[in-house]
Amino acid sequence: xxxxxxxxxxxxxxxxxxxxxIEIIEASGVKATWTELHAGRAAHEKFGDPLxxxxxxxxxxxxxxxxxPTATAKGIGFRSVNVALRQKLVLYANYRPAKTMPGILxxxxxxxxxxxxxxxxxxxxxxxxxxxxxxxxxxxxISRKASERIARFAxxxxxxxxxxxxxxxxxxxxxxxxxxxxxxxxxxxxxxxPDIEFNDSIVDATAMQMVRNxxxxxVLVMENLFGDxxxxxxSGLVGGLGVTPSxxxxxxxxxxxxxxxxxxxxxxxxxxxxxxxxxxxxxxxxYLGEEGPADAIEQAxxxxxxxxxxLTGDLGGKADTAQFVAAVIxxx
Numbered sequence: 001x002x003x004x005x006x007x008x009x010x011x012x013x014x015x016x017x018x019x020x021x022i023e024i025i026e027a028s029g030v031k032a033t034w035t036e037l038h039a040g041r042a043a044h045e046k047f048g049d050p051l052x053x054x055x056x057x058x059x060x061x062x063x064x065x066x067x068x069p070t071a072t073a074k075g076i077g078f079r080s081v082n083v084a085l086r087q088k089l090v091l092y093a094n095y096r097p098a099k100t101m102p103g104i105l106x107x108x109x110x111x112x113x114x115x116x117x118x119x120x121x122x123x124x125x126x127x128x129x130x131x132x133x134x135x136x137x138x139x140x141x142i143s144r145k146a147s148e149r150i151a152r153f154a155x156x157x158x159x160x161x162x163x164x165x166x167x168x169x170x171x172x173x174x175x176x177x178x179x180x181x182x183x184x185x186x187x188x189x190x191x192x193x194p195d196i197e198f199n200d201s202i203v204d205a206t207a208m209q210m211v212r213n214x215x216x217x218x219v220l221v222m223e224n225l226f227g228d229x230x231x232x233x234x235s236g237l238v239g240g241l242g243v244t245p246s247x248x249x250x251x252x253x254x255x256x257x258x259x260x261x262x263x264x265x266x267x268x269x270x271x272x273x274x275x276x277x278x279x280x281x282x283x284x285x286x287y288l289g290e291e292g293p294a295d296a297i298e299q300a301x302x303x304x305x306x307x308x309x310x311l312t313g314d315l316g317g318k319a320d321t322a323q324f325v326a327a328v329i330x331x332x
Contacts, residue, residue: 003032003288006062008055008255011040012262013272014068020274020325021066021281024300027329028293030285035062039081040070040262051084059089060253064284067257068277071264082257083126086119091248091255092146093153094119095283096231103306104239104315111237113217116157117227118150119248124224142178142223147185153249154186154221155193165197166190169206169222169230182223207233235259242314243305245279247287256284270320273312275301278328300331 009015044050094117128138168186172179190198235244241260258276285294310327311317
């Protein structure tokens with residue numbers, strides 16, 4: 001079967017890491033036709049829109065989309081492309097696994113957890129306005145529909161991957177209505193999955209415990225802003241954003257992306273580390289049911305990193321992007 005896939009090169013090092021990931025995916029034997037779509041600062045400069053309607057249509061039409069990092073100005077300029085993509089395409093579930101990788105310097109061993117983040121509402125969705133001069137109000141929306149939907153995604157993920165526990169992360173002790181509703185919805189959905197243990201944890205205590213003993217956690221589910229913060233924290237436990245993948249999943253639509261920045265200081269130099277996007281491509285292949293190639297690529301990446309002979313500069317080596325890609329393909 002030939003897969004109809006889309007790719008968004010993005011900004012900065014985006015085109016380089018996207019090209020690297022595609023080369024490795026194709027070397028694994030997956031048959032695919034790729035359609036290039038545009039988003040980010042480069043799209044804004046070329047089309048006057050950081051997220052053209054044609055890009056949204058292309059993502060909807062594809063079996064899945066692989067996306068490079070896109071630039072967003074801080075405080076000014078156009079809205080975040082990532083947020084807009086998630087909301088306009090209702091990519092309600094952000095899936096961020098964090099797993100220890102031998103060969104990557106980290107303070108911890110045997111970390112293997114998943115952060116499941118609600119993607120469409122909450123404070124992070126950017127509903128804010130100026131009330132009067134010098135006073136800005138941000139709205140934090142939590143709904144029963146979205147809360148139950150993300151809770152069910154977390155439990156279904158746990159069951160599919162034979163995980164033992166789902167932890168609802170919240171601040172219901174203070175935000176009694178909004179987070180109270182989220183916690184209630186998680187508890188209600190938990191009753192549909194008697195084979196999965198369920199507990200809950202206050203977000204600040206969770207952050208502390210993730211640093212003290214990350215092995216305590218299995219699958220964590222939370223609202224948008226908490227998920228944005230704790231998913232990056234979980235990446236830090238296993239080596240950083242450069243080695244952790246990410247997926248944004250809706251009903252029949254999915255975008256797989258690297259969550260690191262565009263690194264404009266090294267763009268075009270051919271030294272970018274493509275690991276995060278390659279592993280996001282692994283998530284994409286699993287989503288498509290291509291388990292064999294997914295397993296092969298993941299094992300190849302792990303073997304190259306463990307060997308330590310062909311690592312990019314951010315991982316302590318001297319290899320360039322092409323050399324890392326060649327090493328991974330050599331393992332394949």
